[in-house]
Structure formats: C-alpha cells, structure tokens
Amino acid sequence: MTYDAIIVGGGPAGLAIASELSRTNRVLVVEKGIAGDTKRSWFVPLNVVDNVVRPYTYGGVTRFLANTYSGAKAQWQARQFERYPYVDEKRLLPFWVDTIRHNGSDVVDRCAYLAHEVDAAGVTVKTAGGEFRGRMLIDCSGYDSVIAKQYGISREDYYWWSVFGAVGEHPDGLGGMEVGDYMMWQTFADTNADKNASLREGRPVFEYEILDERTSFSLILYLRKVIVPREEMEPVFNRIIREEASTAAFHGMNVKELKYGWYPSGAVSQELARERVIFAGDAACWTTPCGWGMSFILNNYREFAGKLGDALMEDRLDQESLEEIPSFSFRERGEIVLNALMTHFLSNAPAPMLDRFIDLFNAGNPNHVDPIYCEKVFTLDISVDETRIVLEAMLKEFELKELAAILPAEDYPLLLEEAAHFVAGSVIDEVRDFFGLKDAADAPSGTRNPGFDFT
Numbered sequence: 001m002t003y004d005a006i007i008v009g010g011g012p013a014g015l016a017i018a019s020e021l022s023r024t025n026r027v028l029v030v031e032k033g034i035a036g037d038t039k040r041s042w043f044v045p046l047n048v049v050d051n052v053v054r055p056y057t058y059g060g061v062t063r064f065l066a067n068t069y070s071g072a073k074a075q076w077q078a079r080q081f082e083r084y085p086y087v088d089e090k091r092l093l094p095f096w097v098d099t100i101r102h103n104g105s106d107v108v109d110r111c112a113y114l115a116h117e118v119d120a121a122g123v124t125v126k127t128a129g130g131e132f133r134g135r136m137l138i139d140c141s142g143y144d145s146v147i148a149k150q151y152g153i154s155r156e157d158y159y160w161w162s163v164f165g166a167v168g169e170h171p172d173g174l175g176g177m178e179v180g181d182y183m184m185w186q187t188f189a190d191t192n193a194d195k196n197a198s199l200r201e202g203r204p205v206f207e208y209e210i211l212d213e214r215t216s217f218s219l220i221l222y223l224r225k226v227i228v229p230r231e232e233m234e235p236v237f238n239r240i241i242r243e244e245a246s247t248a249a250f251h252g253m254n255v256k257e258l259k260y261g262w263y264p265s266g267a268v269s270q271e272l273a274r275e276r277v278i279f280a281g282d283a284a285c286w287t288t289p290c291g292w293g294m295s296f297i298l299n300n301y302r303e304f305a306g307k308l309g310d311a312l313m314e315d316r317l318d319q320e321s322l323e324e325i326p327s328f329s330f331r332e333r334g335e336i337v338l339n340a341l342m343t344h345f346l347s348n349a350p351a352p353m354l355d356r357f358i359d360l361f362n363a364g365n366p367n368h369v370d371p372i373y374c375e376k377v378f379t380l381d382i383s384v385d386e387t388r389i390v391l392e393a394m395l396k397e398f399e400l401k402e403l404a405a406i407l408p409a410e411d412y413p414l415l416l417e418e419a420a421h422f423v424a425g426s427v428i429d430e431v432r433d434f435f436g437l438k439d440a441a442d443a444p445s446g447t448r449n450p451g452f453d454f455t
C-alpha cells in the first residue's frame with residue numbers, strides 16, 4: 001500500500017503534524033525509539049496553546065529572573081500573559097499518538113529511517129523495520145537530521161543550544177524558591193583554573209523553573225557555534241547543583257529524570273523542501289533565536305498540516321510548491337536583530353557582561369529598560385519602536401568596542417543590515433563608522449545568514 005505521507009520522527013513536530021494530517025490522509029510515522037518518549041520538557045507562551053493542547057498543560061512560569069545571582073533585584077511578575085504554561089510531555093505526546101491511530105494512520109516504534117529514493121510517483125523509504133511507500137516524505141527527525149545531511153544541507157554556521165539538566169525533587173522544601181519562578185542566565189565566578197571547565201570563561205548559564213511545591217527543573221545551557229557533548233555538560237551541571245554556594249537549594253535535590261538535548265538557534269533553514277520531501281521542526285530549524293522550538297511547533301503545526309493536506313489533495317508535491325508551504329508570519333524584522341544580539345550575548349559575552357545585560361532590567365539601573373520588553377522579545381511580539389528602546393539602552397550601557405568583541409566578524413553584516421531597518425540613523429552611522437563600513441552595501445557579500453529573513 002502507499003501512504004499519503006511518511007513522517008520520519010515521533011517527536012513533537014512529527015506527532016503534532018501527523019495528528020492533524022491524519023484527519024484527511026493516510027500517514028505513517030516511523031520513530032527510531034518510542035514515539036512520544038522525549039528527554040525534553042517545555043514551557044511556552046500562553047498564546048501558542050490551542051484548545052486541543054490546553055488540557056495537556058499545567059502550572060507555568062509566573063515570575064521571571066527570580067533570584068538570579070547577578071540581577072536579583074531585576075525580577076518581575078510575568079505581565080504579557082498571566083503565566084507561561086508547562087507542557088505535560090508525558091501526556092500530550094501519547095495523546096497525539098492515540099489521535100493518529102484513532103484517525104486510521106500508523107505509528108511504528110523502533111523503526112529507524114535509513115534511506116529513501118524519490119521517483120515520479122512517490123517515495124520509497126527504507127527503515128530498520130522494512131521498506132515503505134509514500135507519496136511524500138516529511139522529515140521531523142530533529143536537529144541531527146540524516147535526511148538533511150543526505151541532501152548536503154549544511155548547518156555548520158549555526159548557533160546551537162546545548163542543554164543538560166534534571167527534573168528533581170526537593171525533600172526539604174524549596175529553600176526560598178517559589179512555585180512559578182523562572183531563574184535564568186545565572187553565571188558564576190571562576191571556580192576552576194582550567195579555562196574549558198571554568199564557569200566564567202567556559203560559561204554555561206544556569207536556569208531553573210519551579211514546577212510545583214516539591215519539584216524543579218534545573219539546567220545548564222550553552223549557546224555556541226558548536227554542539228557541546230553530554231559528557232562535557234553532565235559534570236558541569238553536577239558541580240553547579242551540588243557545590244556552588246549560590247545553589248544551596250539544590251544541594252539536597254533528588255534527581256528524578258535527566259533532561260537534555262541540542263537544537264539549532266537563530267536561523268530557519270532556507271532549504272525547507274526538496275522534490276516530494278519537506279522538513280519540519282528542528283530538522284527545518286523551526287526555532288527562534290530565544291530557543292522556543294516547541295513554541296514554534298505549537299504556533300505553526302495546524303496551518304502547516306492544513307497546507308500540506310491541500311498540496312496532497314491537489315498533487316502539488318514538487319519542490320517549488322512544497323517550499324511555499326512554510327510561512328512563519330509572526331516575526332517582525334525589528335525583533336530579529338534584537339534576537340540576534342541576544343544570541344551573541346548568550347553565546348559570546350563574558351560572564352560580567354551578561355550580568356550587566358541582566359541588570360538593565362533592574363529598576364535601579366540608570367539605563368533601565370522595562371522588563372516587559374524582555375518578555376516581548378521572548379514571545380516574538382515586540383514592535384519596531386519597542387525594539388529601538390531596548391537597543392538604545394544597550395548601546396548606552398555598553399561601549400561599542402565591548403559589543404564588537406562579542407560579535408564574530410562574519411556576523412557584522414547580518415546585524416548591520418537588519419539594524420539598518422529600524423534603528424535611528426544616528427546610532428547606525430555610529431556603528432558603521434566604528435566598523436569602517438559606509439553603508440550596508442559595503443558589507444562583504446555572501447556572508448549574510450539568509451535564515452533570519454522570515455516572511
């Protein structure tokens with residue numbers, strides 16, 4: 001038999017899309033492990049949670065930057081939404097598996113994708129569980145997509161989130177932390193002379209969210225141009241939660257479940273489709289520079305699946321037609337530069353500079369910025385004028401040479417070109433003078449990352 005679509009990957013992207021597409025099409029999901037079994041966990045902005053997903057969410061973040069070591073006074077109550085709910089991954093993903101099966105489609109576990117061949121009538125997919133035939137292939141296999149590699153799609157220039165952490169139980173209570181707290185971007189003074197292992201120079205940031213009266217999810221994250229392996233992250237995480245003076249509330253925590261993974265940041269691959277093949281989720285870099293991979297999926301899966309259904313019905317499965325399907329409309333150019341700048345801060349700024357950035361949200365700071373803008377950057381809901389306010393504060397707080405030091409030369413043109421669209425001319429002229437560029441046209445060609453150019 002021939003499936004309408006074969007989906008590789010039973011993570012949130014594959015299952016969400018299949019749950020919709022299987023309403024009108026015969027779909028097969030192949031998963032190399034167990035579909036819906038994930039080492040990830042998510043909190044998301046309230047506005048991406050639809051009525052179907054809502055019953056599978058709980059609690060949520062209500063206070064940001066709570067108790068961040070360096071910016072303790074900057075904490076604030078969530079304002080854009082009353083809360084940022086947690087997704088119950090142990091219930092939502094199995095619910096999607098059940099929905100797909102209930103709709104008459106198939107989900108097969110322990111069935112790793114190996115290879116595929118496209119011909120005029122469809123796609124033959126070779127897996128560890130045998131060969132399957134479909135009219136099209138949807139790659140939802142995540143950040144390390146074999147299929148993208150088979151097409152020669154390179155991600156070498158991307159920034160990557162590397163995350164390692166744990167859901168843990170606090171038998172002696174929360175030690176002053178409160179349900180709903182989200183502590184982010186904590187840095188540490190140097191506690192190790194070895195630069196690679198140093199918390200200041202090698203710098204992960206530490207974060208935690210308090211899930212309920214006894215449970216936290218704490219993690220370290222790195223945003224770098226390379227993927228940090230698990231073996232490197234695990235001892236750093238353990239050192240932070242067991243030994244650092246400022247994490248005393250975690251020293252007695254019982255680890256219930258490890259959570260970790262990697263995902264791309266800051267770009268949506270422009271290579272979103274090939275003949276009879278389309279990429280989605282992390283495999284298509286459906287993520288934002290602030291790391292909202294799951295939010296991006298929740299915000300887009302229905303429309304994406306709807307358009308795929310139309311393409312299947314009209315038999316428009318050529319590369320050109322499939323490339324037109326993804327349209328991520330919720331970003332303005334202005335927020336992209338701010339996100340790009342955030343990316344550079346989180347990845348390249350030394351710990352004290354990151355602390356100063358956090359301190360901008362502190363009411364006592366002379367260059368204070370209303371924290372609502374921080375939330376708006378996160379939720380991709382900031383206007384051009386608001387972006388300008390944040391950027392101007394950053395340019396007042398930091399010397400241009402400090403900012404230049406965190407921007408790798410190959411990223412200058414990207415930032416200048418994006419910035420030119422909305423920052424006041426005088427500021428831009430100053431930046432251009434500093435870099436010795438008269439205008440955006442002087443930027444070296446071919447170096448701009450086209451991934452930021454969403455429509």
Ligand SMILES: Cc1cc2nc3c(=O)[nH]c(=O)nc-3n(C[C@H](O)[C@H](O)[C@H](O)COP(=O)(O)OP(=O)(O)OC[C@H]3O[C@@H](n4cnc5c(N)ncnc54)[C@H](O)[C@@H]3O)c2cc1C
Pocket residue numbers: 008009010011012013014030031032033035036037038039040041042043044111112113114140141142143146163164259260261262263280281282283287291292293294295296297
């Ligand atoms: C620890 C952590 C915390 C996060 N927190 C948040 C958050 O708070 N909010 C947010 O919005 N985002 C968050 N993210 C990002 C989010 O998890 C990802 O963007 C999201 O999981 C992407 O979903 P996906 O289905 O595309 O990929 P994945 O979740 O990676 O799923 C891919 C699936 O494909 C399967 N697969 C891979 N190769 C094959 C193969 N050859 N054959 C068959 N199957 C295969 C894998 O086993 C997996 O099940 C977090 C990520 C991590 C790691």
